[in-house]
Amino acid sequence: MNGYIFSSLYFTILIFLLSVQFTSTLDCFDCKNCDSIASCTCDTIKSVDANNSYCILLRETSQGANNFEIRHIPWDYTPYISDPYHISVVETISYNEITRRWFSISNKIIYACQTDRCNRADLLKQLPANGLSLMLPDNWLSENLLRKSSKDTIICRECISENKCNHGTRIINADQCSVKICQSACLMDEKFDTTDRTQFCYESVCSDDESVDPKFLLSQITITAVYYINKKQLETVEMNVVCNGADCSRLQIFRDVRNKLQKDLNNIKPFLPMNHGNTIYSTSFIFLIMALLQAFISY
Template sequence: MFDNISLKLLLSLCIFLFSIQSILTLRCYECKDCTDVSCPCDNIVEVNANESFCILLRENLSNGINVEIKHIPRNFATHYEYTPYYISVEETIIYNKTIEKWSNQANKIVYACQTDECNRPNLLKELPANGLSLSLPSDWLNENLLRKTDQKMTTCNECPDVTVCGNKPYFVSPDQCSIQECEHFCIIGEKFTTIEATEYCYTSFCVPSDTQTPSIIIEAVYYIHNKDFRINETDIICHGVNCSRLEIFRDIKEKIQIDYTGVKPFLPGNHVNSIYSTSMSILLITIFFQSLISY
């Protein structure tokens, strides 16, 4: 029989080993040779649960689609994802000159999760081909991105070649950019970053050719558990009056229209965050062992 000191040491060691094994491990499906949404993936890898997400990815290409089943680092993007369950999209709202209408193009959609084997291959076919169908009112798009018939030039904030960043949204120091007149298009971009510090970064310049198409490219994240939609990056090609004003990004955030229909297959059921679940298990086991030791 163990004496009291030996029993305490043994139980403490068990708690320590169990904690290491449980906290650090997340099981994800991972296959690198998928060609379509019917990918028969049965390979599972173990990764650090504190630093990784399991993901499913669908990317619409000009000649077909690209799909991926894998894991990614939690800080893979330029913004820190504060919860492990989300759907991120990259979509384009673009003007069709032939029919004189705006349409949506879904470029990429990613589902991220953090419970064992949550990126099941059979969920690939559930990723909506049209993403979140991001859209904006046509009258607002016409007014802000299109050139009026009597308009010959486009006013554009001409900023330095380097990106201008600050800690406040919709603001650039007046001495950093100057208003210029463009013969053709103005390109303006905003990116919200949170890895090292919270920054709002902008680019804006004239395009010397008339080969562009008025459009808005949006990268956004929908946090499933929190029902929280956030736009992280926006790029605009326009030749409307004063379309490069920084406030246009605020207008987009206020007016954006989102279709959440395709999110339904990914809504949480009874599962919980793996790290939270593991922590609760460790806490309960620790309390149990400590009760034994005290006894």
């Protein structure tokens, strides 16, 4: 009789643990009233499906104004994300014509996580003002992006984006692009696309339109990158380049950027390392409980 009772208890607990394993929700803070870090508090919690969403803290800077967000986002919101524990950034490397120096600014930074209430408002102030401080060697930037004083024109390959996707290899056939002598800047993009398949698409065009504000044609690189906390790995997913160099629209320039890209992880230490165990019971914990119950029944 006792064996029957313990067996029933064993299977009841097993079913409960398995149901928690596969149906658990994730609690994320959710507030839209954060105008500044100093005044930002958030007590509102939203429960979401842990299999389809993760929590985020976001800071975005535009024209000197900061926007803050505390919420959750679905997995398919950003197609290139492969792990919920990450820090993603959008940063721009620009050239100052007055100081003749290269500098980096942070446009957006997102901390993403998938444990209950991991996107606390007090962590907003820990998001580094400079993001990951993405940078490239000064000599490489000057050599590849700046126009030589002796040059009036540059070489710009013109590629149409919808025909210049590389099916995941990040290398396309240069014969697909025509060569144009350009008076102004060459604008280039490499972006991640999953419309039909996972691939990177390339676009390059000469901007000889005189109506374009010259400040938008200054040499710079804007990089969207993701640092995966668990893998300790940085991946670039999009790049936008404004180039005034002699032949900077060569197709290898994006590979050069990835190989030479520098980052600074010191300012994100408050987020590294941390316990990223999911709020859902782990499989190993379930097996441990099963073993203990089985031993108790046998006894």
